[in-house]
Amino acid sequence: MKQFIVIGNSAAGIAAVESIRSKDRDAKLTVISDEDYTAYCRCVLSYYLAGETPESNLVYRSEKFYKENNIELLLNKKVTRVDPQKNRVILEDNEKLGFDQLVIATGSSPKFPDIKGIRKRGVSGFRTVKDIKEVLGMLPIVKTAVCLGGGLIGLKAAYALKKRGIEVKVIVKSRQILSQLLDKAGADIIQEHLGSQGIEILTGADIIEFLGEGELKAVKLDSGKVIGCEVAIIGKGVSPNVGLVKNTDIRVEEGIILDSFLKTSVENILAAGDCAQTYDIAMEKSQVNALWPNAVEQGALAGKNLVGEGLKYPGSLGMNSVDFFDLPVISMGITRVPKEGNYREFARKVDNSYKKIVLRNNLLVGAILVGKLDNSGIYLELIRKKIDISDIADKLLDVNFSYAKAFDLLGKEDSTYFEIKNK
Amino acid sequence: MKRLYFDVEKCMACKTCEIACCVGHSLSKDLFKVMSEESLPLPLIKIKEKDRKPYPISCRHCQEALCVAACMSGCLTKDKLTGAVLHDKNKCVGCWMCVMVCPYGAIRPDRKRKIPLRCDMCKDLDTPQCVKSCPTKAIIWAEEKELVKK
Numbered sequence: 001m002k003q004f005i006v007i008g009n010s011a012a013g014i015a016a017v018e019s020i021r022s023k024d025r026d027a028k029l030t031v032i033s034d035e036d037y038t039a040y041c042r043c044v045l046s047y048y049l050a051g052e053t054p055e056s057n058l059v060y061r062s063e064k065f066y067k068e069n070n071i072e073l074l075l076n077k078k079v080t081r082v083d084p085q086k087n088r089v090i091l092e093d094n095e096k097l098g099f100d101q102l103v104i105a106t107g108s109s110p111k112f113p114d115i116k117g118i119r120k121r122g123v124s125g126f127r128t129v130k131d132i133k134e135v136l137g138m139l140p141i142v143k144t145a146v147c148l149g150g151g152l153i154g155l156k157a158a159y160a161l162k163k164r165g166i167e168v169k170v171i172v173k174s175r176q177i178l179s180q181l182l183d184k185a186g187a188d189i190i191q192e193h194l195g196s197q198g199i200e201i202l203t204g205a206d207i208i209e210f211l212g213e214g215e216l217k218a219v220k221l222d223s224g225k226v227i228g229c230e231v232a233i234i235g236k237g238v239s240p241n242v243g244l245v246k247n248t249d250i251r252v253e254e255g256i257i258l259d260s261f262l263k264t265s266v267e268n269i270l271a272a273g274d275c276a277q278t279y280d281i282a283m284e285k286s287q288v289n290a291l292w293p294n295a296v297e298q299g300a301l302a303g304k305n306l307v308g309e310g311l312k313y314p315g316s317l318g319m320n321s322v323d324f325f326d327l328p329v330i331s332m333g334i335t336r337v338p339k340e341g342n343y344r345e346f347a348r349k350v351d352n353s354y355k356k357i358v359l360r361n362n363l364l365v366g367a368i369l370v371g372k373l374d375n376s377g378i379y380l381e382l383i384r385k386k387i388d389i390s391d392i393a394d395k396l397l398d399v400n401f402s403y404a405k406a407f408d409l410l411g412k413e414d415s416t417y418f419e420i421k422n423k
Numbered sequence: 424m425k426r427l428y429f430d431v432e433k434c435m436a437c438k439t440c441e442i443a444c445c446v447g448h449s450l451s452k453d454l455f456k457v458m459s460e461e462s463l464p465l466p467l468i469k470i471k472e473k474d475r476k477p478y479p480i481s482c483r484h485c486q487e488a489l490c491v492a493a494c495m496s497g498c499l500t501k502d503k504l505t506g507a508v509l510h511d512k513n514k515c516v517g518c519w520m521c522v523m524v525c526p527y528g529a530i531r532p533d534r535k536r537k538i539p540l541r542c543d544m545c546k547d548l549d550t551p552q553c554v555k556s557c558p559t560k561a562i563i564w565a566e567e568k569e570l571v572k573k
Contacts, residue, residue: 043495047516057514060497293493293524300492321523328532330523373532377525403528404471404478410526416483417431418570
C-alpha cells in the first residue's frame with residue numbers, strides 16, 4: 001500500500017489531503033503538524049483575540065474529519081529534515097517516516113528583526129494559536145500595546161487589541177501603512193479611519209530597542225522617544241519554512257521552487273502554500289504569495305497531481321480582503337504603478353470610498369477597493385484570465401459596472417442565461 | 424443539483440424577484456410589515472443590465488466554488504449531497520474574501536450585519552421565492568441536465 005505524507009496541517013495541507021482522499025480512499029495518509037492544535041483558521045485569530053468570535057469557531061477541521069477520511073494526524077511533531085534520496089522524513093525526536101510521495105505545506109513563520117531585546121517576555125509574533133493565547137493571558141495587565149509593522153499583521157493585531165480596550169500604537173517604518181497592498185491615497189483613508197477609532201499610527205518610525213528587565217516595559221524608537229507598553233506584536237512579515245529541505249535536491253530560493261504542476265525539483269515531492277514559490281499572474285515572475293486563498297488552491301491542486309491528475313497551476317496572485325471598524329478594503333495584483341513598463345492607472349474617490357484599477361497594455365493587472373467592494377471578484381477574474389479589456393476599459397470604474405457589462409469577455413462558458421447561449 | 428437559470432428573452436427587468444427575495448428572507452415574510460423591520464432585508468438576487476438587456480445575477484453554487492476555497496473562516500462549505508454552497512453565519516467573521524473572489528459578482532457585502540449576501544436557494548422551500556414570483560416565468564429552477572433537454 002502506498003504511503004503519502006503531508007507536512008503541514010493548515011490551509012494547503014488540508015486542501016491537499018481532501019484532494020488526495022477524493023481520488024484515493026485506500027493509500028496510507030499521514031499529516032504531520034508541529035502545532036498542538038487541530039487544523040484551525042489562522043486568519044480568524046485576530047477576530048478571536050478581539051473577542052468577536054469564540055475559540056470554537058477557530059476549528060477549521062475537527063478530529064472527526066481525520067477519522068472519517070482515515071488520516072493519521074501527528075500533532076506536536078516537527079519535521080527537521082526531508083531526505084529525498086531515501087524517501088523519508090526525519091522528525092525532531094529522530095523518528096524516521098518513509099513515503100512514496102510527499103507534500104510539503106509547512107507554511108511560514110513571523111520574521112523577527114534583529115532588534116535589541118526582541119526576545120523579551122511580552123514581545124510576540126502573531127501567527128499561531130499559541131501566540132494569541134499568550135497575548136490573551138497577558139491582557140489583564142496590559143494598558144498599552146505597540147504593534148511593529150504597518151502591514152496586515154500589525155494592523156489586525158492593533159484592531160483586535162483596541163477592541164479589547166487597550167491603548168494601541170502602531171510603528172510603521174515606511175511613509176504609509178499597508179505599503180505592500182495599497183497606494184498612498186487608499187492607505188491614507190484607512191489610516192485616518194483607524195486614527196478616528198483611537199489607534200495611533202506613527203509612520204516613518206522604527207523601534208531600536210525593547211526595554212525592560214526580563215519583561216517588556218517600553219520600546220525605544222529611532223527618534224529617541226520611549227513608549228511605555230506591556231505587549232509588543234511583531235508584524236514584520238513572514239518567511240517560508242524551508243529549513244527542512246536545505247542542502248537537498250529540492251531547490252529553494254525564497255520559497256520552495258515549483259514547476260507549473262506544483263512539483264518541486266524532486267519528482268515525487270510536491271509543495272503548496274506559504275512555503276512555496278509560484279508564478280505570479282500579475283507580476284509575471286516566480287514569488288511567494290503567502291495568502292490563504294492561494295494556499296487552498298495550491299494544496300488542492302498538489303493533492304490532485306499527487307494522485308496523477310497532471311493539472312497545470314494557472315498561477316498565484318496577491319489578494320487581500322480585510323475590514324477595520326466597518327471600513328472594508330480589498331487589494332489585488334499590482335496596485336502601485338512601477339516606473340518601467342506600459343502601465344496606466346485610473347482612480348475614483350468619493351468620501352470614504354476609493355477605487356483604483358491598474359492596467360498594463362490592455363490587461364487589468366491590479367485593483368484597490370476601499371469602502372465599496374461590489375464586483376471586486378469580476379476584476380479578479382479579469383486579472384486571472386488575462387483578458388484583453390480594451391472594450392470595457394472605460395466602464396470598469398463606473399458605478400453601474402457589473403458582471404453584465406463584462407459578460408462578453410467572461411461569459412463564454414456561462415450556461416446560466418441559456419437562451420442567449422442556445423441562439 | 425437544481426439551481427437558477429434565466430431565460431433573458433422573457434425577463435422584463437421588473438425586479439419583482441428582488442422584492443420577493445427580500446420578503447422571503449425577512450422576519451415577517453409580509454411585504455407590508457417588512458418596511459418596519461429593524462434591519463431591512465437586502466435582495467440576494469440582482470438584475471443588472473447591459474445595453475438594456477437584463478442579466479439577473481445570483482449565486483451559481485459553483486462546482487469548484489472559489490468562495491469556498493477562499494473562505495478563511497470555514498463558514499462557506501460545499502454540501503457534498505446537494506451540491507449547494509452553504510453559509511454558517513455564526514462562523515462567519517465578515518472578512519469579504521468570498522466577495523473578493525466571486526467571478527460573477529454574485530456575492531455582496533452586507534456591511535451592517537457583517538455577512539455576505541448570496542442566494543441560498545430559499546433553503547427549505549420547495550421552490551425559491553423568486554421563481555414563484557416571476558410574472559413572465561423567466562427564472563427557471565432546474566437541473567442542468569433537464570435544461571439541456573428543453
